[in-house]
Amino acid sequence: MQMNGMNIKPVTVILLVLLLVGFYYYYYYYYYLSQYRFNVPPCPTSCSTSEPKDRVPDVIPTDYVFHLKTPDHLQYSQPSIVKGRTDVVAVTPWLAPIVWEGTFNPVLLDSIYKQKKINIAVTVFAVGKYIMFLKNFLETAEKHFFVSFNVHIYVFTDRPKEVPKVNMAPGRQLTVRSVPSSNRWQEISARRMELIQKLIEEQLRKHSDYIFCLDVDSQFHSRWGTESLGGLVAVIHPGYYLDDRGKFPYERRPESRAYVAHGEGDFYYCGGAFGGLLQEVFLLANTCRSNFEEDAKNGIEAAWQEESHLNRYMWINKPSKVLSPEYLWQDFKPRNPEVKTIRFSGVIKNYAAIRPNV
Numbered sequence: 001m002q003m004n005g006m007n008i009k010p011v012t013v014i015l016l017v018l019l020l021v022g023f024y025y026y027y028y029y030y031y032y033l034s035q036y037r038f039n040v041p042p043c044p045t046s047c048s049t050s051e052p053k054d055r056v057p058d059v060i061p062t063d064y065v066f067h068l069k070t071p072d073h074l075q076y077s078q079p080s081i082v083k084g085r086t087d088v089v090a091v092t093p094w095l096a097p098i099v100w101e102g103t104f105n106p107v108l109l110d111s112i113y114k115q116k117k118i119n120i121a122v123t124v125f126a127v128g129k130y131i132m133f134l135k136n137f138l139e140t141a142e143k144h145f146f147v148s149f150n151v152h153i154y155v156f157t158d159r160p161k162e163v164p165k166v167n168m169a170p171g172r173q174l175t176v177r178s179v180p181s182s183n184r185w186q187e188i189s190a191r192r193m194e195l196i197q198k199l200i201e202e203q204l205r206k207h208s209d210y211i212f213c214l215d216v217d218s219q220f221h222s223r224w225g226t227e228s229l230g231g232l233v234a235v236i237h238p239g240y241y242l243d244d245r246g247k248f249p250y251e252r253r254p255e256s257r258a259y260v261a262h263g264e265g266d267f268y269y270c271g272g273a274f275g276g277l278l279q280e281v282f283l284l285a286n287t288c289r290s291n292f293e294e295d296a297k298n299g300i301e302a303a304w305q306e307e308s309h310l311n312r313y314m315w316i317n318k319p320s321k322v323l324s325p326e327y328l329w330q331d332f333k334p335r336n337p338e339v340k341t342i343r344f345s346g347v348i349k350n351y352a353a354i355r356p357n358v
């Protein structure tokens with residue numbers, strides 16, 4: 001074979017092709033998959049020992065994301081399948097759990113996830129005057145959000161110098177990322193998806209397992225922990241869960257990519273809290289961002305910005321865990337009887353005083 005005057009033998013070409021294919025597979029399996037910590041674990045040690053071949057090993061790998069391994073002899077109250085909460089629904093029609101107080105055992109769940117040594121990232125945006133909410137958010141997170149787990153909070157702000165100093169327990173840390181200011185609150189709210197996507201891509205994928213994206217004008221009141229972990233996690237909006245879906249404030253214009261038709265939709269989810277495994281939230285953020293940008297090209301802004309796109313996404317891509325309105329209540333609303341504990345809530349705010357535009 002002649003190439004640029006060089007005489008290359010077919011066997012050399014075949015060897016080169018094989019080498020390239022080898023490199024590709026090495027990259028795909030060992031770099032691309034492992035960066036998401038999503039690969040099936042290797043065979044446990046006992047597979048290769050002298051144990052009889054037909055005996056199932058009790059040394060079970062702990063890093064496999066869906067494998068729920070408890071410590072032996074863990075003591076906790078006996079579960080029942082006939083006694084439990086009867087005033088709320090604790091499972092969706094697609095069989096995802098809906099998390100309410102009284103539907104889970106925190107001791108059991110914490111023991112399972114402690115062994116996995118999980119890392120949880122949090123994003124919170126405090127742009128313009130919203131910086132005033134950050135101190136309370138961070139202080140209450142210290143008391144109630146994944147206490148005794150590894151938590152890394154990423155604060156996105158245009159006022160890095162005003163980020164308050166808050167004492168954080170070992171294993172917990174805060175990183176500030178500068179973002180530009182904006183004259184439109186709608187843009188600040190909506191651009192979060194793009195920045196979340198970039199953060200996952202550029203920084204998190206080798207260091208975190210789960211991510212939660214939360215509104216800053218909020219505070220924690222009681223435990224928000226391992227019971228909230230799942231592939232794709234959505235929170236039911238406290239304002240609409242007793243309503244017919246015809247009343248949900250979905251985007252109703254068919255021209256928008258956030259469109260949900262009348263008679264469609266499961267629940268109305270909050271834009272102010274969502275999360276899950278990194279790779280799931282990456283897909284969500286990427287999709288919502290590109291749909292938002294496509295709408296913008298066509299001169300459309302969805303009724304509730306990224307919340308509308310998130311609702312459209314969750315209608316098609318069902319969340320694998322749904323958090324009840326305990327996980328995002330509103331301080332101006334009296335607590336409803338089925339809400340036994342408020343874990344996280346939006347604080348009362350004067351929109352006219354804090355937003356850059358009305």
Ligand code: UD2
Pocket residue numbers: 124125126127128129130185186188189190214215216217270271272273304305306307328346354355356
């Ligand atoms: C709802 C949603 C919010 C978002 C919005 C629609 C809940 C509880 N809240 O809240 O997530 O979907 O509707 O756009 O579900 N921000 C700033 N600076 C600003 C304006 C906003 O940092 O000047 C950030 C901040 O993190 C804030 C978030 O954007 O928490 C959402 O803005 P909002 O709280 O004003 O939106 P709101 O109350 O209408």
